[in-house]
Amino acid sequence: MKALVAIAGRELRRRWMILPAALVVGFFPIVAPRLGWKAAGDPMVGLFGCLSLGIVAALATGHSVIGGELSAGRLGFFFSRPVPWWSIWAGKLSASVLLTALVGVLAAVPWMTARVGNQPLSAAALMDLPGSLFAAGLILLAVGLAHAASIAHGSRSGLVAADLALLVAWLWGLWAAGPLIVFGAMWILFLDHSPHNYLQWPIALALLAASAVQVYTGRTDARRSHLALSATLWSLLFAGLGLVSAVGWRQLQATPKDLGDVLWAASAPRADWMYVVGHVRGRIGSWYAPVFLYQAGSGRFVRLGIAGQATPPAFSGDGQQAALLKVEDWRSEGWSGARLYLADLASDPPSLRAVPLGIPPLPKTEPTLAFCPGGDCLLLAQDEALTLYDLPSGKSRWTAPSLRGRWIEPVVFLDRELLRAYRRTDLTTATIEIVTVRLRDGSQRPTGRLEVQESAWLRSSPSGDRLLAMQRRTPRGLPDARPLSKATLHDGMTGALLGSLAEAAMDVDADPLADGRIALVEIQERGARLRVLGRNGNEERSIDLGPFREASLGGELEPGRLFLGLGPCPMFLAGPRGCEAALVDVESGQITRQPGVSPAHPLWHSRVGLWGPRPAPGSLGATLFRSFDGQLLRLDPKSGTRQVLLGDAHPQ
Amino acid sequence: MSGDVPHEVLAVRDLTVRYGRQVALDAVSLAVPRGAVYALLGRNGAGKSSLIRCLLGQQHPARGRLSLFGLDPWKHRPARMARVGVVPETPDAPPELSAEQLSVLCGRLNRQWDRAGVAERLRRFDVPARTPFQRLSKGQKGAVMLALALGHGPELLILDDPTLGLDVVARNAVFGEVIGELADRGTTVFVTTHDLAGIEGLADRVAILAGGRVVLEEEMEALKARWARPLEEIFTAVVGEKGAA
Numbered sequence A: 001m002k003a004l005v006a007i008a009g010r011e012l013r014r015r016w017m018i019l020p021a022a023l024v025v026g027f028f029p030i031v032a033p034r035l036g037w038k039a040a041g042d043p044m045v046g047l048f049g050c051l052s053l054g055i056v057a058a059l060a061t062g063h064s065v066i067g068g069e070l071s072a073g074r075l076g077f078f079f080s081r082p083v084p085w086w087s088i089w090a091g092k093l094s095a096s097v098l099l100t101a102l103v104g105v106l107a108a109v110p111w112m113t114a115r116v117g118n119q120p121l122s123a124a125a126l127m128d129l130p131g132s133l134f135a136a137g138l139i140l141l142a143v144g145l146a147h148a149a150s151i152a153h154g155s156r157s158g159l160v161a162a163d164l165a166l167l168v169a170w171l172w173g174l175w176a177a178g179p180l181i182v183f184g185a186m187w188i189l190f191l192d193h194s195p196h197n198y199l200q201w202p203i204a205l206a207l208l209a210a211s212a213v214q215v216y217t218g219r220t221d222a223r224r225s226h227l228a229l230s231a232t233l234w235s236l237l238f239a240g241l242g243l244v245s246a247v248g249w250r251q252l253q254a255t256p257k258d259l260g261d262v263l264w265a266a267s268a269p270r271a272d273w274m275y276v277v278g279h280v281r282g283r284i285g286s287w288y289a290p291v292f293l294y295q296a297g298s299g300r301f302v303r304l305g306i307a308g309q310a311t312p313p314a315f316s317g318d319g320q321q322a323a324l325l326k327v328e329d330w331r332s333e334g335w336s337g338a339r340l341y342l343a344d345l346a347s348d349p350p351s352l353r354a355v356p357l358g359i360p361p362l363p364k365t366e367p368t369l370a371f372c373p374g375g376d377c378l379l380l381a382q383d384e385a386l387t388l389y390d391l392p393s394g395k396s397r398w399t400a401p402s403l404r405g406r407w408i409e410p411v412v413f414l415d416r417e418l419l420r421a422y423r424r425t426d427l428t429t430a431t432i433e434i435v436t437v438r439l440r441d442g443s444q445r446p447t448g449r450l451e452v453q454e455s456a457w458l459r460s461s462p463s464g465d466r467l468l469a470m471q472r473r474t475p476r477g478l479p480d481a482r483p484l485s486k487a488t489l490h491d492g493m494t495g496a497l498l499g500s501l502a503e504a505a506m507d508v509d510a511d512p513l514a515d516g517r518i519a520l521v522e523i524q525e526r527g528a529r530l531r532v533l534g535r536n537g538n539e540e541r542s543i544d545l546g547p548f549r550e551a552s553l554g555g556e557l558e559p560g561r562l563f564l565g566l567g568p569c570p571m572f573l574a575g576p577r578g579c580e581a582a583l584v585d586v587e588s589g590q591i592t593r594q595p596g597v598s599p600a601h602p603l604w605h606s607r608v609g610l611w612g613p614r615p616a617p618g619s620l621g622a623t624l625f626r627s628f629d630g631q632l633l634r635l636d637p638k639s640g641t642r643q644v645l646l647g648d649a650h651p652q
Numbered sequence B: 001m002s003g004d005v006p007h008e009v010l011a012v013r014d015l016t017v018r019y020g021r022q023v024a025l026d027a028v029s030l031a032v033p034r035g036a037v038y039a040l041l042g043r044n045g046a047g048k049s050s051l052i053r054c055l056l057g058q059q060h061p062a063r064g065r066l067s068l069f070g071l072d073p074w075k076h077r078p079a080r081m082a083r084v085g086v087v088p089e090t091p092d093a094p095p096e097l098s099a100e101q102l103s104v105l106c107g108r109l110n111r112q113w114d115r116a117g118v119a120e121r122l123r124r125f126d127v128p129a130r131t132p133f134q135r136l137s138k139g140q141k142g143a144v145m146l147a148l149a150l151g152h153g154p155e156l157l158i159l160d161d162p163t164l165g166l167d168v169v170a171r172n173a174v175f176g177e178v179i180g181e182l183a184d185r186g187t188t189v190f191v192t193t194h195d196l197a198g199i200e201g202l203a204d205r206v207a208i209l210a211g212g213r214v215v216l217e218e219e220m221e222a223l224k225a226r227w228a229r230p231l232e233e234i235f236t237a238v239v240g241e242k243g244a245a
Helices: A002-015 A018-034 A043-071 A085-106 A108-113 A129-154 A159-176 A178-190 A202-217 A222-252 B049-057 B077-081 B099-109 B115-124 B138-150 B168-185 B198-202 B220-227 B231-242
Strands: A259-267 A271-279 A290-295 A301-306 A321-327 A338-345 A351-355 A370-373 A377-381 A385-390 A398-402 A407-413 A418-424 A432-440 A444-451 A455-460 A468-473 A484-491 A497-505 A505-514 A518-524 A527-533 A539-546 A551-558 A561-566 A580-585 A591-593 A597-599 A624-627 A632-635 A644-645 B008-019 B022-033 B037-042 B063-068 B086-089 B156-160 B188-192 B205-210 B213-217
Touching: A002 A085, A018 A043, A018 A085, A018 A108, A018 A385, A018 B220, A043 A085, A043 A108, A043 A202, A043 A222, A085 A129, A085 A202, A129 A159, A129 A202, A129 A222, A129 A377, A159 A178, A159 A222, A178 A222, A202 A222, A259 A624, A259 A632, A259 A644, A301 A321, A301 A351, A321 A370, A370 A407, A377 A407, A377 B022, A385 A407, A407 A455, A455 A505, A468 A505, A484 A505, A484 A518, A497 A505, A497 A518, A497 A527, A505 A551, A518 A551, A527 A561, A539 A561, A539 A580, A551 A597, A624 A644, B008 B049, B008 B188, B022 B037, B022 B049, B022 B063, B022 B188, B022 B205, B022 B213, B037 B049, B037 B231, B049 B063, B049 B156, B049 B188, B077 B086, B086 B138, B099 B115, B099 B138, B115 B138, B138 B156, B156 B168, B168 B188, B168 B198, B198 B231, B205 B220, B205 B231, B213 B220, B213 B231
Parallel strands: B037 B188, B037 B205, B086 B156, B156 B188
Antiparallel strands: A259 A271, A271 A290, A290 A301, A321 A338, A338 A351, A370 A377, A377 A385, A385 A398, A407 A418, A418 A432, A432 A444, A455 A468, A468 A484, A484 A497, A505 A518, A518 A527, A527 A539, A551 A561, A561 A580, A580 A591, A597 A624, A624 A632, A632 A644, B008 B022, B008 B063, B205 B213
16 A cells, blocks of 8 residues: 555656646636636636646546556566555556546636636535546546557557457447447436436446556556457457346346336227336336237237337227337437337237338327228327328328317217317317318318317217317406316217206316216315216216315226226326225216226326227226236226236335 | 475576567576576577566566566565566666655665665765656666665565666676675676676676577586686677577
């Protein structure tokens, strides 16, 4: 240790002149404005000076402490003394690192102390743990790079060409394995400190290790030193690249059974294929949220990438096909870079293939997909346009722009020939135009209109003959007034008002039932009620749900048995406080609490989102639920028993 | 190394050193007994300095074994260097430090250090104590390196052509005052040199390197008695017969 300190001390004394130079740089933002250069009186000028001088110091000292002495034949002086190799290595490198740090600090003290600028930077803000980690890594990297370069240059050997070739190969490997590396190293995003503080550390540590091996093995032999440094450095860098890529590859091999925490799932209307998104179990994988098409009975699956890359899929009516859009090139503008993928779920194994679209989606709004009833075409719905594509070719059959308005949800396939769509014709008015569109050629025929309040969403019966409109209005002139909600029933084709289902409610949600009746949840001052209405809106039954200020319909598990969310139950669920779930038998009025679960799809408030055909009551999709601790469950509507399909139980 | 003779301070067995395809030393073997003055002679490029670097644990041979006080100098370099003083062919001290500062630095690098003895030796060689090393003359630099090599009282002194570039007076000082004095005290000296006349009267044993091999190794007195010629003529004849490296 004494030798290490002596060697380090000599290096510091040799270069001490740079320290007063750093102080001079530190005074520059204070002095320069007084000499007429006003713009120089900015903290960023001072910071730039610190960084620049620090980098220069790191490169200069890193280049000369070992490499320079080796080239000049002076390293033998220390190796001829009873000094361990690591004292020589650590003494010289530590002096370089310390000098660089001192230079940075000295170049900062004057202008920081003088609080230059209107928004002065404080040492405390810069030298907190993340800042210190970043600065330390940067210093080590600069010193290491300068040292490696000096060793390579000083050896005067052909190994330099090999180094350059390996550098190109490594950079190419970095680029080629980019996605794998991102997946393999993504866990750093979830560390306590910002990830950019760590990015330079692996390379800095590899350089450090290589320099140690170089000093131990090469000693005073310049060529052997270069060989040792290069062999160690490239071994570590390629091994590191391979390891991170391997971890990333392993992440991407995750199957549905590897999901520890299911975020949400949605099922095909009448089949047992489902779309599942979740986090992979395991410490390193816990951030990774892959997406699958999964068949619960057989365990067959198709990988669809990760959440956020694609739209939720649409399933064909027979459950044998699925379609989704994936954006693979985000350099293109928004969704216009999306590619259509079609999954053939009937084949063994199930397959996924890309289908080029005749007309790309529009860039700005997220598209929604829906299969035509025959499965031979696909509708792509966006606010600005509806487009129909032939399958399996992807050729566009027609496109229907929204003109001055926008298309709104829902879109209903009436039969194999026609669909019904709704268009808000003018964003300044409250008029919704009802349009029938011929699937063959896209010809449109307006069939009716309805007037709604400022905020409204629609829900259609499966056959399209009835339309529910939930509307919300904020009373004008009353600053603290709560918005009032109402629900109305309309003729599905003409939009004619058939009846007012709820008025002046605090909140309302309604959904058609499989038998044509209507389930309506209404919140008033006295609490929440579930009302079962006939086809024409006449009330058949009213069930008191309790003193809740929020309630949502969560689907019909089987005919006449509804799932409700009582209390604040937001879309993305993680066991929210105050959210209760319940099964309600509309005939008997019996309410059975179902603690700790929510519908598996994120549309707890099924008033939002167009998902194509909703799960048929009694199908797997209608009974898919998610526990608050991340398990995907099948809930038996009669007995209430829960069958775990995917995911692990976590401690509460 | 197994089989080492206890009184051998330094032993080399089948040492081979290569630089790429070029063989600098080819299966060289020699041994230096304690207290001897051992001269290794050879033409330029014979491999003398390579052998010394291997002895000092600064270079790894391609093949062969070395022993310094019974241990491998590559693996046990720090411990061995505590007993060895080295004067390299090219003075390699930190250039910005003066002789006095170098003595202080070496005092921190060695467990024991005779600072006064170093100062006295520098004074005898007329070396200014506070002039930076890089501004000293060649002879003065050599004197500083020698003084530093002796500062910790080594049992073995290795000198790699210590009189290279020195004038007659300085050469005599190195050979007469230093090597002779050390030999009288029992310090083992291993010296490579081109100054055959100078070493002839001091060396107990001599080896000649030619073409990377030891072509002659013998007691000095026996060698001179056999050849009945000065060492210089013997060297020329031996190296001429075997071929220069």
